[in-house]
Amino acid sequence: MTTDTVVTAPPTRFRAAEQRGARIGRLVRLAGGVKEVDEDLMATIGERFWAVDEVGAAVARAMRAGDDRVRMDQIHRALAEGIDAVPDAPSALRDFFAHVEATPEWVDMDLVNQGAQVFRRFGRNASDVLLQLSLIGGYRFGGPTDLLVATGGLTGDMTRRRLAETQQWTIAVTRHDALRPGGLGWRLTVHVRLMHALVNHRFDHHPDWDRERWGRPINQSDQAATIGLFASVVLLAVRALGVRVTREDSRAVMHLWKYVGWLMGVDDDWLTDSEREQHRLNYHILRAQDDVTEAGALLSQSIVEAQSELSFGRFAAFHRWYAPRRLLSMLTAFIGRSGMRDLGLPARVPWATVLLIPANLWRYQVLGRTAWGRGRIDRWSAAHVEEVTRRYFGADAPDVGRLNA
DSSP states (O other): OOOOOOOSSOOTTTTTTHHHHHHHTHHHHHHHTOOSOOHHHHHHHHHHTTOOOHHHHHHHHHTTSSTTOOOHHHHHHHHHHOGGGSTTOOHHHHHHHHHHHSOOTTOOHHHHHHHHHHHHHTTHHHHHHIIIIIIIGGGGSTTHHHHHHHHTTTSGGGHHHHHHHHHHHHHHHTSTTTTSTTSHHHHHHHHHHHHHHHHHHHHTTOTTSOHHHHOSTTOHHHHHHHHHHHTHHHHHHHHHTTOOOOHHHHHHHHHHHHHHHHHHTOOGGGOOSOHHHHHHHHHHHHHTOOOOOHHHHHHHHHHHHHGGGSOOOTTHHHHHHHHHHHHHHHHHHHHHHHHHHHTTOOOOOOHHHHHHHHHHIIIIIIGGGSHHHHHHHHHHHHHHHHHHHHHHHTTSOOOOOOOOO
């Protein structure tokens, strides 16, 4: 659902470092079968830097003024118990929940669950890709990074907590049946959508936000890019790490994130079951980006530092030494030495990737072709989820951060 605001030109970030984006996206271009730049698509991306999720925005506006004002306690109760549990629910809140509860006819919940199972089976590989390539790799471009710094979301003492919440959300949406209306993954995704709406409302005209340069704070083009980082980018990267991904697996994972994208408020015409089509969109979005800013280095360095602050059990001293070094090694393999320089990080020999690929080839290409082997992979992946939760949350109860007015 996009804004109706009429804008004559895209923000100045648009295509400001286009050739750099094209170089970074060379593999994405090949995967998407892109032979030439689609100028109509580029124009749409530029326009949608000004577009936001209007369904969520209506709730954010209703929290600020008016007789029919939405309160935080009403949001939390609606998320926990359903909108019918909120006495005299404000119209904006009721309209929002009517929208997200009206699951589109194209959603195949069996396919969503299949995609969740495939994604879970990726195990640590998915966690590595999401942290290193999708998250830190995404910090090579200005805009969303600058917003994260402005909100304090991923710097300083909040880094570990925010990373933990992202991990927990990813785990939640990939549980069986978790995305059925009212399920944990569904509720957390709707929660994040409302959080985005509040951030947009707060920063849209905030003096710390350069609107003319970046466009709207959480806009449609950036949101579409984020879904791509969780979907097709993960599929591309885990294959590079030796994981077997069939066409059926690809379609199921893409369908999972297509539905998540819809729940998050991404425009319908940018949601796809096709990995190839998502790569095509991702490549054009890369070409639309600006260069790296200081925010990218600040966020990246904060995440690397946070790796030594996680909660480890046995051999904790070793793991605090090992974890950031493993991250830097794999990150160098993913984004190269130039990417590491962009983020002010030391490049490392990619020893971690060299060690990981043979193990993945045996696990996924050999064992994974049998029912017994898939069962072993599923148990290994489940153990990894428990370990990730313990490392990031420690003794705290897993919980996605609360919405703040």
